[in-house]
Amino acid sequence: MxxxxxxxxxxxxxxxxxxxxxxxxxxxxxSPFSLAADDLKDQQKKVQKKIHGAAEDLEHSSAAARKALAKAEAARADLDRAKGRLSRVRVRLESARTRDERMAEKLQQAEERLGQARIDLEAGQEALAEQRRVVRDRVAESYMQGSPELATITSLLRTRSTEDLTRQQTATGAIMSRETGMYDDLEAAELVLQTRETEVQTAKQEVAVDRRKAAQHLEKIRRLTAQAVSRRDDVRDLAATRADARRAAFAAKLRDRKALNRLKKQEARIKQRILAAARASxxxxxxxxxxxxxxxxxxxxxxxxxxxxxxxxxxxxxxxxxxxxxxxxxxxxxxxxxxxxxxxxxxxxxxxxxxxxxxxxxxxxxxxxxxxxxxxxxxxxxxxxxxxxxxxxxxxxxxxxxxxxxxxxxxxxxxxxxxxx
Incomplete structure (x- = not known):
């Protein structure tokens, strides 16, 4: 029992x-028990008939209690699983948002590098243009004055002393060195400009890649946000379902207890009669x-x-x-x-x-x-x-x-x- x-x-x-x-x-x-047995059996059968008449309802009620309790347990398990799914989505969403912040910072840095590369490229273009102008002017001037090598030979033929020849050679060497330096500077400016152009292209590609990744990640955040909202709604619905199931289980259990009390009272009356007969035996x-x-x-x-x-x-x-x-x-x-x-x-x-x-x-x-x-x-x-x-x-x-x-x-x-x- x-x-x-x-x-x-x-x-x-x-x-x-x-x-x-x-x-x-x-x-x-x-023998004394047997004498009272028939009367007690008749009364017991009447009460048991009433009990048996209610038995199907009570048994059904007990089955309903088991079913209600099972539903309540299932609802609790469903709710726990839904909470777990919501928690996991929230963790993923938080991780995605953190990564989005890092990607946004990286994109900003790439755009800043691109901006600086463009400024450097513009400055390089201006420097190259200036260097080309200087070289062009010097070429024109040299053309007007003639070739430095030819001027040296002419000076050698016209000189009257070794000292004059030395001074003329020194002046001619300085002019030629200056021109060589101008051409070197022009070549260096062109190389710098090529480097700046490469940096700009690299920065452009980096920005394009980061922007594409950022857009894809933003779509992921939107999807995770929608999932989080859906999971939250699931949790709310399942919480309500569980509350209903628990109320139903409690009501079924209460019905069972009331039925047990009623039947206990009915059998207690029979108990007293049977005990009385037992004392006489x-x-x-x-x-x-x-x-x-x-x-x-x-x-x-x-x-x-x-x-x-x-x-x-x-x-x-x-x-x-x-x-x-x-x-x-x-x-x-x-x-x-x-x-x-x-x-x-x-x-x-x-x-x-x-x-x-x-x-x-x-x-x-x-x-x-x-x-x-x-x-x-x-x-x-x-x-x-x-x-x-x-x-x-x-x-x-x-x-x-x-x-x-x-x-x-x-x-x-x-x-x-x-x-x-």
Whole structure:
């Protein structure tokens, strides 16, 4: 049996818990019990008929709760993924913007270099034009004065002394050196101008490439911005979806709790009548060691032990008052001992249930309870032999798959079944 949280300790007893505990306190039925059994069975059937009539709605409600919780979990997962996508887009967008700033700075520097190269080119063009003018003037002047080499020969023929000849040769050499320097300067100016023109072309190409890259990167930023807006809208929509799913899950869970409370009250009334009949009964007691006293009800492995655990549907931490065995659907359920069926009914929580009283052991009543079965072969009052097939495994009630939830009650209190098997 599983308990829900209550207001005080966050636990709410499952629908049939009270009835189960009460039935466990009974000894093997004797004549006084049999006399009252028919009347109690009739009244129990009336109440159980009402319970069974509501069972489909309640079971559907429980299924709705599982579905709503699943939707809420899915919505949370979708929201987390959407937030992750938004975060990644924002990181990429921020990186793109940072790179855009660097590219803009690089483009500005390239444009500045292009501007300076153009200024240098213009200055070089002016210097070359001036140098060409100087050379042109000097060529014209030389043409008017004649060739310096010819002037030297003429001076040699006309000179009267060695000193005059030396002075004339020195003057002629200076003129020729100056002309040579002019031509060298002109050649240098032309080389500088070529360099400036190359720098301008290089700067133009650099600016063109940077502008193209900047335009492409700007388009990337626009695309990432659009993605960021889309992801942000997704997050908002999914947040709203998750809120709706959580509200639906809470409402379904609340409906289940209310149903459990109503059924608990109905079975509590039957409990009082059955306890009264049990007090009027008498039965012998046997002495035995608990370990190995009971036969295993199924051959499957233990999937969830007795004790506290997380509820598979509502995820709260609560007492698991039995042992779950993983068994395939329709596998046989064996009687753990010889006894009498004292209750069999459908519970919206535990599905098809059967209580088998095994009498008094070590002075205390011993009862085993089968839950979630597909169906049973015995009815209330039937005698069952140890090892007999009492029913088949199912997944009825609030269950997530075929299994047996097996409970052992000693004097109405749930104990670890594995200590008795």
């Amino acid at each position: 599983r308990f829900f949280p209550s207001a005080s300790r966050q636990r709410l007893a499952a629908a049939a818990a009270a009835g189960a505990l009460a039935l466990g306190a009974m000894s093997v039925p004797t 008498r039965g012998s007691s046997i002495s035995a060691q608990p370990s190995g006293f009971l036969q295993r009800p199924v051959a499957g492995p233990v999937t969830s032990s007795f004790g506290y655990r997380t509820h598979p549907i509502y995820k709260y931490w609560g007492m698991h008052d039995g042992t779950d065995f993983g068994v395939a659907c329709r596998e046989p359920l064996k009687a753990s001992g010889t006894g009498t069926v004292i209750a069999k009914y459908y519970s919206e929580v535990y599905g098809n249930r059967l209580f088998l009283s095994l009498g008094r052991v070590n002075g205390k009543s011993l009862t085993v309870v089968y839950n979630h079965a597909y169906g049973y072969r015995y009815d209330v009052g039937d005698r069952v032999a140890r090892g007999a097939v009492v029913g088949t495994v199912g997944s009825t009630g609030w269950s997530t798959g075929c299994h047996l939830h097996f409970t052992v009650l000693v004097a109405g209190k749930a104990v670890d079944p594995m200590n008795w098997l």
